[in-house]
Every structure is written in structure tokens, then in C-alpha cells.
Amino acid sequence: MKRLESTETRKKVSQAATKGVPSLFLFILLITWQVVVDQGIVQKYILPSPLDTIVTFVQILPGLKSHIIITLKEAFTGFFIAICFAVILAVLMDSIKLLKKAVYPLLVVSQTVPIIALAPLFVIWFGFGLLPKVIVVILVCFFPIVISLLDGLNSVDVDMLNMLKSMGANRLQTFRILKFPASMVNFFSGLRIAATYSIMGAVIGEWLGGEGGLGVYMLRVKHSFALDKMFAVILLIVIMSMLLFKGISLIQDLLMPWHKLLNKNIGRQ
């Protein structure tokens, strides 16, 4: 009994310790970086220090508002369209097995084509406006959503399917009552990944030219060798992506209150 307790407490202590490890590691990394730059081991114009980056970040943030809005607009539009396409395709592929067989390998292969090589083509075809950027976002977001939703639809408990069937449920009802809700957990994992990709996709699109947006801004500061501004924008992109990630998680908690409760229950055992 006593031994049991002590392993229990040891487990708790080690759990707490593991939680602190990532932040501690990050902290050490940042300190080292700061020292390396401060000591002149690496020149400031080659690598700005973390503190410089943060100061610059605060300075330029007000001026970036219009760029942020443009990037977000591209990211959201692309993300939304990707969701619509992905849901339609996943549902079709799930209900028509032949289609799944035909399209699935193509989807995987399509992911090996480097977007960065395709993006210039979109500029040639669609100009410097919103469209080519949105297309890049759609391309990067589409895949994780389709695959996760397909996996979800595929992993539905066979006995539950049979139970509904024994009650005479038709396909639409089975889908609405069982398959779609059952695949929601997977679907949201895909959404979270896609959401973080969406900002990156928009920036890649802008990198090739345009009227505004964070990518365009980065291109400009790169040309004037303002590396501290470059780093500040990278920091901004990371923060925006993380916020989106969190946002999707929040929406999931709202739509699926049971999921959080279930996780808590499992955690207790």
C-alpha cells in the first residue's frame, strides 16, 4: 500500500517535471542565443537577438495592421473554401468506394508536389491579386482535412452501424446520426493542422509578389536587410498560427462539450 502511494507521488512529481521541460528548454535556448549575439560572436545584422526582435515587434506592430488584415483575409478565405471542398470530397469518397480507390492515391501523390514550385505558376495564370494566394492556401489546407475526415468516417464502430441498420435506418440517417458525429474528433484534428498551415500558405503566396500582406512586407524588409523586422514578422506569424490553432480548439469545445468531459474522465482513470 505504502509502496503504491509512493509510486503514485513519484508519478505526479515526474509529470509536473515533464510539463516544465519544454519551457525550460526554450528558455535556455533563448538565453544562449541572446548571449551569443550580445558577445558579438555572431554579428547583429546577421542574427538579431531575441530582445531586439521583441522590441522591433512592438515598434512595427501598429504599422502592420493593413498587412495582417490582407493575410488573414487570404488565409480565412482559402481555409473556408478548403473545408467545403474537403468535406464534399471526403463524403463522396466515403460513400462511393470506387471513387475512394481512384482518388486516394492521387491525393497522396499531390502532396509531394512542392507548393513553392507551383506558386509562381499561379501568379502567371492569375496575376498578383487575391486569387493566387487563396489557391495556395486551399492547396495546403485541403489535404489534412480530407484525410482526417476520411479516417474518421472510416473508423466508425461496425456494431453501431449494424445497430442502426437493424432499426431500419437509411444511409442519410446513418450519416447524420452516427458517421458524421463520430468522425468529428478526427475532423477537428485535421482542422487544427490546416488552420496553422493556412497562414503559412498565404505568406508563401504573397512572397511571390502582391500589393500587401505579411509576405510582401517580409520581401521588402529582406531587400533592405532589416533582419530584426524579418524576425519580428516571423514571430507574428507564429503567434497568429497558434491563436488560430487555439481558436479551433475552442470551437471544438463549444460544439463537442462531451469530448472535454470524456477526456477528463479518461485522465482520471
Added chain:
Amino acid sequence: MNTCRDNLKLSVKNIKKTFGDTAVIEDVSLELYEIEFVSLLGLSGSGKSTVFNIISGLVMPDAGEVFIEGKNYTGKTGRVSYMYQKDLLMPWKKIIDNVAIPFLLKGQGKKQAREKVKDYFKVFGLEGFEEKYPFQLSGGMRQRAALLRTYMFSRDIMLLDEPFGGLDAITRSKMHCWLLGILENLKTSILFITHDIEEAVFLSDRIYVLSNRPARIKEEIIIDLPKPRERKIVTTENFNRIKRHILSLLDEGEEENGCI
């Protein structure tokens, strides 16, 4: 005793089923009369669930037919209600919505469906748990909720596949008394699968004992113990005589008679 012999609800005639090259059911025929409780008793893997899958229409037999109230229902789903070995409650639906699924399938709205099932929560001992999620309930309660959902789909014929299999002995025996108690007020015919002899004898009016795979009916046993039954009946001489008889039936054909 309280069976009404001239009101045949369900009859299964000479069904046969082979999966690949395993013969699972060789020849099974059985009957279920109105307000009767009949058990299908057999060892694990003897093909009991397969019999239910055929009766419910999920699986087509290789030969034989299923008649419900005189009509041929072989391979047709949607007539009898079928409760699986697992509770199969959907974790994303509250208990009340899980129970209301049969009404959703009949095309009613969520609110209407909830209204229909609400009153039964008390009868099934689930009062106060309507708004809970399945994982917040104990095993016994989940089985009761699954049973309620089954009852909501079709009241006259219910197939129950080891509904209490996953419960501990004490909870299980409580569920037995509870089940017999509520059945007195519900006009339901039940076909019940179990491999627990005592459970079968305690609950049933009649028992079909299945052979090992491929399944045949070894014997039909009429349980003439008086109803309503109380827990203490399980220690009476009559009860034990039936138990011993079934035990010897199940033992037959086994190579080795270990100590059971």
C-alpha cells in the same frame, strides 16, 4: 405459466449459416410466443449472436426462414429490436438523445423524440440521468439505457444478446430482479442470449440449449418455476435440478470432464 401458447410472435425455421468454410449454424428452429421470456443458452462461440443477426435481418441465412407474426421477414431489418452485447451508446449524445434514436429514425424531430421517451426514465431507473453523457454512468446504468433504447424501437419483440455479460455478479443479480419486475408491466416477448445457466433458469419461461458450433438445438427446456420469482428461488431443489440437467447437457460431447 403466463405464456399464451396460441399467440405465436416469432418463429425461426431450420436456419443454416456458413461463413467461409466454418459452419456456424447447422439447423436451428425456435419459437417465441406472446409475453414469453425465452433464452438461448450455449457456450461461447456456439453461434448465438449469429442466430440473432439472422432474426434481426442483418445477416441472410443460407437456408431457412424467419417468420414474425406469420409474415416472412428473412433478411429484412427494422422489425424487431436488438440489443447487442455492448451497450453501443453514442458518447456524443446525452442519454436521453441516445434513447430517443429510434424516434429520430422514424422521422421525428429531436424535441418530439425526447418528449416521447422522457416518461420511461423513471420506469427504467434512470431518472435524473437524462442529461448525462454515457461515460458518466455506471456499467449497469448504461445497460439499462441501452435496454430502454431497444424497448423504444420495438416493444413487442426484443432480442437481448448477453445484456448483463459485462456486469459484476451482484449488479447482475440486481438487474435480473429489476428486469423481471418491469417486465410484469410491459407486454413484451423476449429472446435472450446468455452462457450463464443460472441467469437463464432464473429469468426464462423456456430455454433452448444449443450444441457447440455448428449450432443445433440440443434440447428445449420448459422452466415451470412459479412467477413472480424471487432471488431465493436459486437455492431451491427444483432450481438446482434444472441447473444440473443443463450442465450435463452442455458437458455432453466434451472430451474431458474437468471440474466445473
